[in-house]
Amino acid sequence: DAGVTQSPTHLIKTRGQQVTLRCSPKSGHDTVSWYQQALGQGPQFIFQYYEEEERQRGNFPDRFSGHQFPNYSSELNVNALLLGDSALYLCASTLTSYPYEQYFGPGTRLTVT
Amino acid sequence: AQSVTQLDSQVPVFEEAPVELRCNYSSSVSVYLFWYVQYPNQGLQLLLKYLSGSTLVKGINGFEAEFNKSQTSFHLRKPSVHISDTAEYFCAATTGGGNKLTFGTGTQLKVEL
Numbered sequence: 001d002a003g004v005t006q007s008p009t010h011l012i013k014t015r016g017q018q019v020t021l022r023c024s025p026k027s028g029h030d031t032v033s034w035y036q037q038a039l040g041q042g043p044q045f046i047f048q049y050y051e052e053e054e055r056q057r058g059n060f061p062d063r064f065s066g067h068q069f070p071n072y073s074s075e076l077n078v079n080a081l082l083l084g085d086s087a088l089y090l091c092a093s094t095l096t097s098y099p100y101e102q103y104f105g106p107g108t109r110l111t112v113t
Numbered sequence: 114a115q116s117v118t119q120l121d122s123q124v125p126v127f128e129e130a131p132v133e134l135r136c137n138y139s140s141s142v143s144v145y146l147f148w149y150v151q152y153p154n155q156g157l158q159l160l161l162k163y164l165s166g167s168t169l170v171k172g173i174n175g176f177e178a179e180f181n182k183s184q185t186s187f188h189l190r191k192p193s194v195h196i197s198d199t200a201e202y203f204c205a206a207t208t209g210g211g212n213k214l215t216f217g218t219g220t221q222l223k224v225e226l
Contacts, residue, residue, distance in 0.1 A: 004156075033213060042117075042203055042216035043157070056213055090156055092214075100145055100164065100209055104157040 004105035025093030115140035119217035136204030
């Protein structure tokens with residue numbers, strides 16, 4: 001049973017550019033959440049997708065957007081990259097039912113120069 | 114709104130000694146609580162969870178945690194640590210339904226010989 005997968009593993013971008021990160025959820029999971037983890041910090045919730053709609057959103061600007069596909073996979077897009085966007089981006093998948101466990105992928109390390 | 118506080122940023126301990134990592138939460142509604150572990154350059158792995166029932170929960174790798182509603186705490190314990198337990202540990206809370214996780218800032222556990 002494949003767990004949560006993310007691509008790419010690492011990414012280097014320049015300020016002002018745009019980036020797309022990808023996530024495939026654990027088999028059977030229908031909900032995908034994205035988190036940003038800055039160096040030395042805990043993960044911060046960006047948004048969650050369920051049934052191809054944004055279900056919840058954290059305190060992130062509109063430069064952060066996402067999409068969920070019919071096969072439940074998801075993309076995170078960040079426009080007009082800032083140096084402060086450098087972080088580990090984690091994808092988590094879950095079922096919106098008991099036992100509410102979120103399974104995390106290995107993350108994508110984004111460096112903005 | 115909910116919040117999670119991890120009181121210790123770093124905890125050094127000798128191998129085979131016991132350890133406790135502290136976590137306090139605040140929420141206006143019932144919460145579900147989790148502990149995750151993160152090894153260097155990896156994603157998050159679920160150690161254990163409290164959803165309901167017995168306040169003492171056991172997880173993987175010999176870890177356990179106790180939910181204390183009156184003290185709004187969910188401290189993580191292990192009676193005898195191993196070098197391989199060296200990692201970052203995160204406490205997290207959610208109001209359920211697959212909702213977003215709110216994380217603490219993490220505790221770096223360093224096990225020394």
